[in-house]
Amino acid sequence: MIRWIKTSAHRHGLYVGAHTLLHVLGSISAVHEMSVCQALLSQVAQIARQRGAGAVDRITVQIGPLSGVDPEQLRRAFEVMRAGGESAAAALVIETAAVEVRCLACGADSETAVNRLVCRACGGYRTRVIAGDELRLRSIELQM
Amino acid sequence: MCQTCGCAITLPPSAETVAAAGVEGSVVDVLQNLLAENDRAAGHNRAHFDDHDVLAINLMSSPGAGKTSLLEATILALESRYRIGVIEGDLETDNDARRIRAHGVPAVQITTGTACHLDAASVHRAMHELPLAELDLLFIENVGNLVCPAGFDLGQHLNVTLLSVTEGDDKPLKYPVIFRASDLVVVSKTDLLEVMDDFDPGRAAAALAGLGQGTPMIQTASRRTPSIAAWLDWIEAQLQMRGRAGVYRRISARNPLVRRRTETGAAQA
Numbered sequence: 001m002i003r004w005i006k007t008s009a010h011r012h013g014l015y016v017g018a019h020t021l022l023h024v025l026g027s028i029s030a031v032h033e034m035s036v037c038q039a040l041l042s043q044v045a046q047i048a049r050q051r052g053a054g055a056v057d058r059i060t061v062q063i064g065p066l067s068g069v070d071p072e073q074l075r076r077a078f079e080v081m082r083a084g085g086e087s088a089a090a091a092l093v094i095e096t097a098a099v100e101v102r103c104l105a106c107g108a109d110s111e112t113a114v115n116r117l118v119c120r121a122c123g124g125y126r127t128r129v130i131a132g133d134e135l136r137l138r139s140i141e142l143q144m
Numbered sequence: 145m146c147q148t149c150g151c152a153i154t155l156p157p158s159a160e161t162v163a164a165a166g167v168e169g170s171v172v173d174v175l176q177n178l179l180a181e182n183d184r185a186a187g188h189n190r191a192h193f194d195d196h197d198v199l200a201i202n203l204m205s206s207p208g209a210g211k212t213s214l215l216e217a218t219i220l221a222l223e224s225r226y227r228i229g230v231i232e233g234d235l236e237t238d239n240d241a242r243r244i245r246a247h248g249v250p251a252v253q254i255t256t257g258t259a260c261h262l263d264a265a266s267v268h269r270a271m272h273e274l275p276l277a278e279l280d281l282l283f284i285e286n287v288g289n290l291v292c293p294a295g296f297d298l299g300q301h302l303n304v305t306l307l308s309v310t311e312g313d314d315k316p317l318k319y320p321v322i323f324r325a326s327d328l329v330v331v332s333k334t335d336l337l338e339v340m341d342d343f344d345p346g347r348a349a350a351a352l353a354g355l356g357q358g359t360p361m362i363q364t365a366s367r368r369t370p371s372i373a374a375w376l377d378w379i380e381a382q383l384q385m386r387g388r389a390g391v392y393r394r395i396s397a398r399n400p401l402v403r404r405r406t407e408t409g410a411a412q413a
Contacts, residue, residue, distance in 0.1 A: 032261050032292035039178050047172055057170075061178065068295040068321035069178075101356060115320040117356035127356035129324075135178045135295065142170045 036069050036135070037077035041087055043137055048086040053142035056090040060140070063094050065114045066133040071096060090140075099132030182296055185264035189271060189299025196276040198229075199382055200284060202298055204322060205306035206315075207288030210332040212240045213366040214306065214375070215283055219247045221376055226280040226383065231270045233262040233287045240285065250274055261292035264299055281383065290315070294322035302382065308333045309343040316351035324355045328362065328378055335365035 040061065048056055063071050071094045078092050098111050103119035104127060110120035117127050177183060193200045203211045212232075219228055230251040232241040241253035252270040254262060267284060274282070284300055286293040305326040307315050310333060316323040323329065329352055331345055349361050362374035 032295065035182075035259070035261075035263065036178055036295075039181055043174070043176060043178070043180070047174065051172065053170070066321055066324070068291070115317045115351075116354045117320075117324070118354055125353050125356060126358050129356075137174045137176050137178055139171055139173045139175075142172060144170045 031073060031077065033069055033073035033077045034081070037074055037081050040074075040078070040137060041081060041085060044090075044140055045086045047140060048142055051142060051144075053086070053144055055143040056087045056140055057143055058091045058093060058141035059087060060093040060095060060138040062134040062136040062138050063096055064132040064134040065096065065099055066129060067135040069135060095138065097131045097134060100130050101127035102130045103127050179295065179297075182264045185268055186297035186299040189264055189268055190301070192271060192276060193282065193299060193301065196279065198276055198279045198282050199302070200282045200298075200300040201302045201304055201379075201382075202284045202286055202293075202300035203304050203306065204286045204290070204293050204326075205288060205308070205332075206290050206311060209288070209306040209308040209311065210366055211285050211288070211306055212243055214330070214332060214364060214372070215244060215285065216247060217364075217366040217370045217372050218283075218375070218379070219244070219249050221370075221372065222281070222379070223247070223249070227278055229274045229276075229279045229282045231262075231267060231274070231282065231284045233266075233285060235260075235287060250279075256287055260287060260289050261296050262286050262298055263296050267298045281379070290319040290322050294319075294325050302327045304328045304330060306330045306332045307348060309337050309340045309345075311343070313343045313345070313348040314351055316348065316355060320355055323352060323359070324357055326357075326359055328360055330375060331361060331363045333365060333367075334363045334371070335368055 040059070044056055044059055048054075061074075063069050063074065075092060075094065078087075082088050082090065099114050099117070100109055100111050101117050101119065102109050103122060103124045105124035106119060106122040108119055108121035109130065112118065112120065114132070117129065118125055119127055190200070203215070205211050215230060222228060228249050230241070230244045230249060232238070232244065232251055232253045233256055234240055234253065235256055235258070238253035238255065241251040244251035252273045254266050254270050256262065256266070262284065271282075276282075284298055286298075290305075303326045305322055305328075307313075307329060309331060312318070316329070329348075331348060333340075334345075337343065337345075345361075345363065352359055352361055360378075362378060363371075364375050365371045
């Protein structure tokens with residue numbers, strides 16, 4: 001069912017527009033990626049306008065596994081929602097970093113699974129995430 | 145001056161002023177949090193709460209984990225000592241807000257329609273329908289969902305996530321983002337533990353500990369024979385810090401969402 005909706009939404013995206021799509025997708029699955037995509041598009045549009053660029057060639061975002069945003073869902077939202085704006089023809093590059101934590105006990109940094117954020121050096125249970133929770137617009141390439 | 149509500153709270157610099165980052169050819173390095181606009185609005189809400197000395201707690205869980213029941217039991221237990229307000233988020237209906245209002249507590253319903261989470265702007269609108277100056281404690285009951293609400297700062301000071309014993313005890317492993325962002329995890333409906341014997345609170349605690357935050361976990365039962373003492377103690381402990389300047393701000397600084405904004409800001413500086 002969900003697969004069908006996604007395919008169907010993708011196919012009809014150009015006709016029904018992003019708002020209707022939001023309606024269709026929103027009633028079926030969790031798509032906060034739509035909100036994130038909306039925020040992304042408005043940030044990009046703002047910068048493009050400020051710099052007098054007509055269009056955007058490339059958008060690079062950093063989406064960590066701990067950001068709570070699913071890269072594929074974001075890409076799907078982007079494909080539909082970018083229509084008609086500065087980003088209509090832009091390539092979306094999604095960079096994702098591995099999850100890394102710093103141990104509050106021994107100070108060691110270790111790469112961990114997304115749901116096991118413990119120190120791999122000393123087994124410490126108190127850590128701070130130092131990579132993998134990014135949710136950032138890194139750069140955009142403008143058509144000047 | 146707040147552009148949206150005309151109140152006298154100064155806002156941090158907006159997205160437009162941050163965009164002046166490095167340029168190389170036609171490539172603009174931005175390094176801006178994607179939810180900067182939401183986070184800015186959330187910071188504004190938090191400033192309102194701080195100004196009125198209101199402690200704001202965001203309640204999250206899957207649908208049906210017992211958020212509203214816990215709130216009802218909490219209101220009954222605390223209403224003689226604290227002035228409580230509630231913001232209810234739901235996809236449809238104002239049933240939950242009506243349940244809360246029946247206890248004589250002001251409640252504003254946000255009907256999100258198709259949106260699967262609350263955001264700072266919707267909370268801002270709801271907040272101005274509440275008599276903030278007359279409140280001690282504000283509960284924001286988020287839309288029942290363990291995925292979407294996790295990433296959106298609303299301006300709350302504390303995040304509480306409920307995990308009912310009718311769910312799997314491995315939920316913290318499956319939804320690490322929301323559980324990591326929690327200041328407290330409440331295992332709810334524990335009066336059903338005798339029949340839901342595949343839920344092991346020990347396993348849930350171990351899964352939560354594995355998220356590296358040292359997040360406390362307590363148990364509650366809100367209906368039939370209410371047993372919410374640990375929860376009330378926790379709230380009291382948070383409320384006791386009231387009145388000490390900036391304390392709530394320090395509480396919220398532990399929140400990964402708030403930290404994310406701060407660190408992104410630092411990276412730009």
